[in-house]
Amino acid sequence: MGLISAAVGATLGTLRDQWKEYFLCDALDNDVLMVRGTKVVSSFSGNKTGSNNIITQGSGISVANGQCMIIVDQGVVTEIVAEPGLYTYDKSTEPSILVGDLNEAKIREVLHVMWERFKYGGDTGHDQRVYYFNIKEIVDNKFGTAVPIPFRVVDRNVGLDLDVSLRCNGVFSFRLTDPISFYENVCGNVTSQYDVSQIQSQLKAEFISALQPALAKLSDLAIRPYAIPSHVAELCQAMNQELSRKWTQLRGISVVSIAINSVTLPEEDAKMIQSMQRGAALRDPAMAAAQLAAAQAEAMKTAAGNQAGAITGFMGMGMASQMGGINAADLYRMAGAQPQQYQQPQYQQPAQQPQYQQPAQQPAAPAQQSWKCSCGNVCTGKFCPECGKPRPSANWRCACGTIATGKFCPECGAKRPD
Incomplete structure (x- = not known):
């Protein structure tokens, strides 16, 4: 047939x-x-x-x-x-x-x-x-987490790895992709029609149950909680993988789309994440210096308006600064001595072709001063190689008692003896 x-x-x-x-x-x-x-x-x-x-x-x-x-x-x-x-x-x-x-x-x-x-x-x-x-897309199926579900927050920029609890709500749509499996395992021979309301509560319960492992896959991608609504394509794919056995294989149903209305964290978890991110940002000396300079400027304004007098306020601020052990100038110097991780990369000129350079010449050894021996030989060492006489001293004592260096005494004019 x-x-x-x-x-x-x-x-x-x-x-x-x-x-x-x-x-x-x-x-x-x-x-x-x-x-x-x-x-x-x-x-x-x-x-x-x-x-x-x-x-x-x-x-x-x-x-x-x-x-x-x-x-x-x-x-x-x-x-x-x-x-x-x-x-x-x-x-x-x-x-x-x-x-x-x-x-x-x-x-x-x-x-x-x-x-x-x-x-x-x-x-x-x-x-x-x-x-x-x-077999059209069945839309506007609302869902929401009745209790918070765990979510791992990973921020490799600041070295953050933390488990928090989040709540989310939204809508999803699904479609019958295998009507035969749906007929065999769900509706069977009905007298008139089979409505969504007859299976909706079961689908929502299984959807919420699969939401936790699907969100875990997003956390493995280092996606932050508040960025989940912009990654619904990855979430939809993860949900179909988690629901493959119960929905696709058993009932012939597939998730088409997911829309997240809001993602909320408990107030204490949100404050803890913000505190850790700010603390990690201050590991950079330049940012820490800017933070300290801003705090000092605010402290100066407060000290100037001190009810006990501006002098008293500035004295207290100075004592507090001394107890701190470090100031903004020290931090700026530390930042200048370290590679700047948060600066924009500087434009680099294209590398020029290397030019041939003459090898640097070694400096010549200083020539030894020559001297003339009484035998007429010109010598450079300490003794004359011809007669063996020692090299005369540069200084000589005149008969008048003056220590002279030239050929004549500067005091009496006597000639240096040979």
Whole structure:
């Protein structure tokens, strides 16, 4: 059995006159997940008193946008169509699997098992039903954390690694991506329709339960609590991973989007984080100096307005400054001696081509002063190499008692003896 697409140019009104019976579904609201198809019998059909659980050969079936239709034969899904159009029911063809953008691999796997089970049964079915599923995005599902959930705050800039508690609320949307699994494991054969309210409390409880490990994955990315609303794409992916077994595999449901309205921390946790971040920022001497200078300026204003007199106020401020052991000038000097981590990188000129430089010449050793021996030989050492006489001293004593260095005495004019 199977479904054959009707002529593309034909309208439903034209085909209604040709089909003896046809099935259709009105527009599905946001709070409706599944309805049973409505069977309409035309004036040409002789089956006006027949059962609604039998699909006559050649019957027409209409599928609208945002809908997925399945045919259940004796409790087994034998047909599935998620592409809009008009189809004719034909028992002589193979089952139809037209799933559009749904989870085709999962649907084919489940339908294959059910079809094998159906063929094993043998006889032609006597209980056939048509169901329509809402495969549009189901929006405006509100959630909120009734109790705070733990969240790890990591700030590598200041070396912060802290566990805090946070609350959050918002809305999420989901979509049926595997209607067969939803039919088998959730709704089953319903008399008329299956609403979101029948499963909403269960979905919200499981959503909140999966929120904690999903937020833990965001904390591993060093995302701060107040930055979570700007990372909803990562959060949505993490939620689908956490809910894969219960939602995707079991019920055929996937999370489409998440919108976070607010993220709040307890006041004591928020103050503790701010205090640690400010304290870590003051590890930079320049920032600490600026903070101290601002505090000193404020203290000077307070001292000037002291009721006991400005002199008393400034004396107290001076004593407090001495007890502190360090001042802003010391911190600025420390900052100047250290690499500045918080300055903008300076523009660097492009490296120039290295130029060849002449190797520096070693300074020549100072030449020893020469002297002339009495034998006429010019010498440089302490003794004459020809006669062996020692080098005469630079200083000599004159007969008048004066210590002279030249050839003549500066006092009496006597000549230096040879």
